[in-house]
Amino acid sequence: MWVLIFTTIVVLIIFRLKKVYSYWKDRGVDYVSPLRSFGPFAENILRMNSHSEVLKRIYDEFPNKRYVGFYNIFQPVLIIRDLELVKRICVKDYHVFHSHSEIIPSELDDLWSKHLFNLTDKKLWNNLRTPLRQFFTTNKLKLSFPVIQKVSRNLINYLKTKSKGQPYTLETREIFKRLLNDISANAYFGVNCDAINNGENEFMYMARKAMSISMMSGVKHVIANLFPRLLKSMGAKIYSKEVRTFFTSIIKQSIKMRYENEFRGPDVINTLLQLYDADKSHLDNLSESTVKNITAQAIILYFAGFETTTSTLSMLVYEITLNPDIQTKLYEEIVNTLKGFNGTVSYDAIMAMEYLDNVVKETLRLHTPTSLLDRRAMSDYEIESEDPKEKTLLVKKGTPVWILQKAIHLDPNNFPNPEKFDPDRFSYGNKQNIKNYSHIPFGSGPRSCLGYRHAMVVVKLTITELLLNYELLPTNKTYVKNSSKTYNIIDHGVWVKLNPRMK
Ligand code: HEM
Numbered sequence: 206m207w208v209l210i211f212t213t214i215v216v217l218i219i220f221r222l223k224k225v226y227s228y229w230k231d232r233g234v235d236y237v238s239p240l241r242s243f244g245p246f247a248e249n250i251l252r253m254n255s256h257s258e259v260l261k262r263i264y265d266e267f268p269n270k271r272y273v274g275f276y277n278i279f280q281p282v283l284i285i286r287d288l289e290l291v292k293r294i295c296v297k298d299y300h301v302f303h304s305h306s307e308i309i310p311s312e313l314d315d316l317w318s319k320h321l322f323n324l325t326d327k328k329l330w331n332n333l334r335t336p337l338r339q340f341f342t343t344n345k346l347k348l349s350f351p352v353i354q355k356v357s358r359n360l361i362n363y364l365k366t367k368s369k370g371q372p373y374t375l376e377t378r379e380i381f382k383r384l385l386n387d388i389s390a391n392a393y394f395g396v397n398c399d400a401i402n403n404g405e406n407e408f409m410y411m412a413r414k415a416m417s418i419s420m421m422s423g424v425k426h427v428i429a430n431l432f433p434r435l436l437k438s439m440g441a442k443i444y445s446k447e448v449r450t451f452f453t454s455i456i457k458q459s460i461k462m463r464y465e466n467e468f469r470g471p472d473v474i475n476t477l478l479q480l481y482d483a484d485k486s487h488l489d490n491l492s493e494s495t496v497k498n499i500t501a502q503a504i505i506l507y508f509a510g511f512e513t514t515t516s517t518l519s520m521l522v523y524e525i526t527l528n529p530d531i532q533t534k535l536y537e538e539i540v541n542t543l544k545g546f547n548g549t550v551s552y553d554a555i556m557a558m559e560y561l562d563n564v565v566k567e568t569l570r571l572h573t574p575t576s577l578l579d580r581r582a583m584s585d586y587e588i589e590s591e592d593p594k595e596k597t598l599l600v601k602k603g604t605p606v607w608i609l610q611k612a613i614h615l616d617p618n619n620f621p622n623p624e625k626f627d628p629d630r631f632s633y634g635n636k637q638n639i640k641n642y643s644h645i646p647f648g649s650g651p652r653s654c655l656g657y658r659h660a661m662v663v664v665k666l667t668i669t670e671l672l673l674n675y676e677l678l679p680t681n682k683t684y685v686k687n688s689s690k691t692y693n694i695i696d697h698g699v700w701v702k703l704n705p706r707m708k
Contacts, residue, residue, distance in 0.1 A: 228281040229274025233596045236274030237263050257576030257611040260284075264612035271591065272598070275607070282605045288619075290588065291608050291642040294580055295650035302580035303327050303652065306605040315497055316452075317443040320505035321655065325581075333502070334655065336476050340392075341658050349392065350552040350662065356387045356401070357667050361674055363401050370705055374680050376698040377522050379404070381515045381667070386412060388663060393473050393506040394452075395459035408455070415448040416508065456500045461488045477502055506656065513574040514660045518667055519699040520572035521564060524626045526677040526701045527685070531628060535560055536672050550673070555665040563628035565664055569646035570614045571626055572694075578608040578648045610645055619643035675703040 222239075229236035241263075264286060267273045271287035285291055294302045304325040317323060321337065324330040339345060360380065367373055383400040386409045390398040400409040459474050464487055469475055481495040525532040538560040546554040555561065586600040600606070615623040619640055620630060629635060647654035654660070671677075679685075684697035 225279050225281075226276065228276075232274070232598060234272070234274040234283075234598060235267055235270050237266075237276070239276045255576065257573065257609070260576060260607075260609050261612040261615060264609050264616075271595075272588065277605065280605065282607055283600060285606060285608050286613075288613070288640055288642040291613075291645070291649065294606055294608070295578065295642075295645075295648065295652070298586065299650050299652070301582055301584055301586050302606065303330070304581050304583055305579050305652075306581045314443040315494075316449060316501045316504060319498055320501040322505050322509065333480070336480055337473070337502070337506075337655060339476070340473055341656055343658070346658055346662055347552045350666075352391060353388055353663055353666060354550070356384060356391075357663075357670050359387070359399070359401050360384050360667070361670050364674070364703060365705075368675075368703055368705060372678070372705070373703045374682065374700060375703055376682075376700050378515060378519045378695065378699055381518045382511070383409065384518075384667065385511050385515050385663070389507040389510055393503040394455050395462070395472065395474050396455060411448060411451045412507065412511070415444055415452070415504070416511070452504060453496060453500045456496060456503060457488060460491065460496070460499070464488060473503065473506065474499060509654075510656050510660055510663075514663055516572065516574040516695070517565070517568055517660070517664050519695070521568040521664065521668060522671070522677060522701055523683075523694060523699045524568060524571070525564065526679050526683065528626055531564065531626070532672070532677060535564055535668075536676075539669050539672055550666070550669055552662070555662070555669055558665070558669075559633065560628065561665055561668065562661075563631040564668075565661060566631045566644065566646075567626060567628040570620065570630075570644055571624075573611045573614055573646050575610060575646075577610060578645065580606045580608075580652070582606065608645070613643055613645065616643075673706070675705055678702040678704050 226239040263273065263275065264284065267286065271285070271290055273284045273286065275282045275284050285294060304327065305323065307323075307325050321330065321333055324333065340349075360383075363380075364373065364375070367375075380401070383404055386400040386406075387398045390396045390400075390408050390412075394408075396408060398406055398408045400406040456474070460478065462468070463475060463478070477499045478491075478495070481498050482491050525535060538558050542558050543550065543554055545557070582600045582602055582604045584602050588598040588600060590597045613619060617623050620643070630639065642649060647657040647660075678701065680700050680702045682698070682700035684694050684700075686694055
């Protein structure tokens with residue numbers, strides 16, 4: 206009897222899997238076999254390779270295809286290779302692809318599902334993105350520049366205290382994390398932190414906890430993907446209770462302080478207060494959902510910029526340390542440009558540095574911090590055939606669509622000799638050779654990165670201050686890469702020797 210039940214279950218599962226995994230074959234789309242589709246998960250979980258590097262291998266296997274079928278565990282995903290299709294999905298036909306895939310059911314964790322990145326409802330998303338956008342305009346960034354500069358100078362002072370005028374060996378990822386913490390805690394939570402001098406600072410500690418939960422949430426993602434109801438019925442959340450309570454209470458304190466001091470300046474918290482509960486004038490009158498909504502947005506603004514900007518700073522330092530000619534050219538540009546600005550590092554001065562801009566762009570190309578842009582078809586969508594061997598493809602409503610940034614950035618058809626760190630690709634004379642939509646570290650279209658200008662300011666300012674004070678030299682701990690596998694480099698830590706400049 207049991208044997209019969211067991212056999213029936215196995216047959217049903219096999220039958221179901223066969224149906225799921227024939228999705229791309231049935232549509233005549235070239236695809237990665239289901240077994241191989243597990244590769245990215247396995248290699249990532251076993252820390253053999255990053256998600257983006259495994260996906261790049263898949264992208265490279267289909268050099269002549271505009272798109273490729275893939276299975277994200279059980280879910281069919283369309284991987285886009287063609288740059289014209291990237292444009293259609295991100296920009297031209299954005300009305301169809303305005304949303305990300307909902308990996309975790311929205312009702313599972315409100316702090317997670319209510320934040321800007323995860324909002325799937327176009328109207329709700331737009332109502333939130335529009336007021337937040339004002340904080341990332343040039344004018345606003347100029348106003349917040351002194352605050353960012355104060356933190357970056359705190360970093361230099363910290364390094365000076367440590368190095369005492371002598372060469373000093375440093376692992377840069379950790380110190381850049383502390384820098385980002387201090388900048389973002391102030392900008393989005395209204396809290397002054399000094400994690401640079403005290404890495405055990407409570408805010409930083411809780412943020413690390415929340416982010417390691419986010420990494421752990423990889424496992425929850427898989428469970429949510431397979432058994433969403435199970436997770437919900439278990440009352441599972443993405444963020445732990447401790448993390449939720451901590452960040453919510455920080456936001457409450459910030460709001461209280463605003464009411465008590467009648468501080469109504471147009472910062473992120475006040476703007477969100479205005480958006481959610483404009484008529485309230487006391488913390489006690491605010492609804493729980495307003496506090497949660499504001500906390501959710503502060504968390505995403507903090508987290509979205511944290512790993513991405515830290516990784517960009519570290520990888521930039523790494524590349525210019527191993528490429529002294531580039532470092533010298535960059536240092537000379539910084540010194541020469543500042544001469545035109547009374548020797549003062551200002552917003553306008555760092556924005557006037559063209560080579561610095563090229564170095565940052567090339568870092569983002571070669572060491573793209575995020576692995577893919579994901580979109581979901583919100584209605585059926587046709588991709589017309591372009592050659593006789595291809596059929597017109599109907600992308601069914603709900604299908605996730607992935608654009609593999611790193612694979613596109615390292616495709617020799619887009620960037621010749623792609624493994625080489627060569628900022629001159631973006632120089633004034635060369636930039637017309639860069640294909641549209643081939644350089645997409647911040648995504649593209651209305652759903653692209655909200656904070657990209659902010660990130661550029663933080664990276665450019667920090668590198669300027671660092672190079673003005675130190676020459677960067679390799680140490681015997683500096684891992685020397687044999688490919689652009691950022692993952693390996695980061696695993697070893699990004700070690701440099703800071704050699705103080707004589708002034
Ligand atoms: C080097 C640093 C950064 C990189 C490479 C980066 C990259 C990205 C990418 C690839 C996306 C998805 C875009 C798309 O799907 O088209 C994104 C979205 C986003 N980023 Fe960034 N980011 C960086 C820094 C920041 C910073 C500093 C902030 C906050 C101040 C930020 C806030 C956001 C937000 C809120 C979204 C979601 C936007 C939406 O869905 O409307 N990012 N970012």
